[in-house]
Amino acid sequence: MDDGDAWFERALGTAAGSDASRASALHDHGYLVFWAGRYDLAKQRFLDSLALAEKLADSSLQALARAGLARVALNTDVDEAVCLWRAVGVTEGLADSDPGRSSALHVLGVALQMSGDLEAAREVMSARLSMGRSTGDEFVVWVESANLSMVERRLGNLERAEELALQALMIDAARGDVMSIAWTINSVAAVSAAKGDDERAGLPPVWLTLGVDGSQAASAAV
Numbered sequence: 001m002d003d004g005d006a007w008f009e010r011a012l013g014t015a016a017g018s019d020a021s022r023a024s025a026l027h028d029h030g031y032l033v034f035w036a037g038r039y040d041l042a043k044q045r046f047l048d049s050l051a052l053a054e055k056l057a058d059s060s061l062q063a064l065a066r067a068g069l070a071r072v073a074l075n076t077d078v079d080e081a082v083c084l085w086r087a088v089g090v091t092e093g094l095a096d097s098d099p100g101r102s103s104a105l106h107v108l109g110v111a112l113q114m115s116g117d118l119e120a121a122r123e124v125m126s127a128r129l130s131m132g133r134s135t136g137d138e139f140v141v142w143v144e145s146a147n148l149s150m151v152e153r154r155l156g157n158l159e160r161a162e163e164l165a166l167q168a169l170m171i172d173a174a175r176g177d178v179m180s181i182a183w184t185i186n187s188v189a190a191v192s193a194a195k196g197d198d199e200r201a202g203l204p205p206v207w208l209t210l211g212v213d214g215s216q217a218a219s220a221a222v
Helices: 002-012 019-035 039-056 059-073 078-082 085-089 099-115 118-135 138-154 158-175 178-194 203-209 214-221
Strands: none
Touching (some): 019 059, 085 099, 099 118, 138 158, 138 178, 158 178
């Protein structure tokens, strides 16, 4: 992250490049430093990116920048983040798989979940999950399966929650993403606990401490 930050600072510190490339770089830099917890800088980068995107009438990039601002807002003001509806609105007419629209829908779903509007969150997440399946975008299918599982569990739809969590876990295992495997196993365990199966709920941490690989963990969870 430090290396990427340095490269972006050098590039953005020059006068070179088109407005379109600068707007994109501002967004990408904001996204990078957001994950490093540098929220003030991330917010400024997203705002600058949005201003250029509006000047260029680039609705996809506008949505990406607004989604970035919503990500920052989720840390301090969930209601502000829910206003991401504006970001979705500027992408009307674009395909659901468009990067800006897809990102806006994703963050909107999470914002609605965090605000407590679980029914609306389920609607948005389900729509994006369907889009991921129809376009063969495995990453979107993984993200929305995992997120929707948590929403369905909170709504009391435990069988559906488990189905979605296991689907996400199988994708994790195929990708070999150890961190995501651990996170998704927690979701499976949470569903088991909600079902009253405390013994099964306590097993996933054991699999991890024993060094079980992703495919074995997924099989054991099933």
